[in-house]
Amino acid sequence: MIEISHLTKEFDNPDKSKLGVLRDISLTVEAGDIYGIIGMSGAGKSTMLRLIGLLDTPTSGTITVEGRDLSTLAGKDRIDYYKTIGTVFQGYNLLMQKTVAQNILFPLTLSRGYDKAAAKKRVAELLELVGLTEKADVYPSQLSGGQKQRVAIARALATSPKLILCDEPTSALDSLTTRSILGLLSDINHRLGVTIIIITHEIAVVKKICNKVAVLEGGVLVDNGPIDQVLDSDMHPVTRSLFGKEED
Numbered sequence: 009m010i011e012i013s014h015l016t017k018e019f020d021n022p023d024k025s026k027l028g029v030l031r032d033i034s035l036t037v038e039a040g041d042i043y044g045i046i047g048m049s050g051a052g053k054s055t056m057l058r059l060i061g062l063l064d065t066p067t068s069g070t071i072t073v074e075g076r077d078l079s080t081l082a083g084k085d086r087i088d089y090y091k092t093i094g095t096v097f098q099g100y101n102l103l104m105q106k107t108v109a110q111n112i113l114f115p116l117t118l119s120r121g122y123d124k125a126a127a128k129k130r131v132a133e134l135l136e137l138v139g140l141t142e143k144a145d146v147y148p149s150q151l152s153g154g155q156k157q158r159v160a161i162a163r164a165l166a167t168s169p170k171l172i173l174c175d176e177p178t179s180a181l182d183s184l185t186t187r188s189i190l191g192l193l194s195d196i197n198h199r200l201g202v203t204i205i206i207i208t209h210e211i212a213v214v215k216k217i218c219n220k221v222a223v224l225e226g227g228v229l230v231d232n233g234p235i236d237q238v239l240d241s242d243m244h245p246v247t248r249s250l251f252g253k254e255e256d
Contacts, residue, residue, distance in 0.1 A: 009171075009203055010037035010060065015069035017055055017227075029055045030227045033069070037205060037220070039170075042197050044218035044235070045207045046250060051224035053207040057173050060205065061093055062086065073171075091119060094164030098176040100156040102148040108159050109135065109144040115166040134162040138192060154185035161192060165202070172196075174206040178213055190216045211251055223247045 222232040230244040
């Protein structure tokens, strides 16, 4: 589904030198994967997500999604690509002045193809999916952190995207709520076949639901592949440190 080839991203420093955030990254995300991208702060995780989400452009290299090079997308093609992506943020990013149902409805008001009846039906389906039917008419300020994240997940699914990008979706939640949210994401992946990419610094998230993992350190890909293979192979020292493996 997603082929990332020799991806590099640099930013200009005030002294006109270049700051390399990602360097020569190559990996493949298959349709249906729950792919974890893990690393410490500054590893380049968020930049990777922005590039896949077409919110920024690479300095060099390519990102190809279902055979389309993202750098070639413009106009309607670019808008159509945005419609295939849903995003879940660490801070929920809900519209506080709108109810739960109105938050989920919002993407549908921006997307052609949903009349009023169809949009209302879609919102009801999503509320049931995330277990918040009884919260349809309440406001985000009346919800717990876990409930807010469930609303955010429902909103991300509103237009039936093929890909969900999750930016540290559980780092603001306690351990019990984290397990609940991860269970929901796993269920959505299995039931709907949605591909999920999660960036995180939390090992528990990767171990709980990811079938593949990429480990970034200083903008460099140091390990990647099916999680069982990565953890059973000769791990890079960074991977060994992150996953708490002792040296032999």
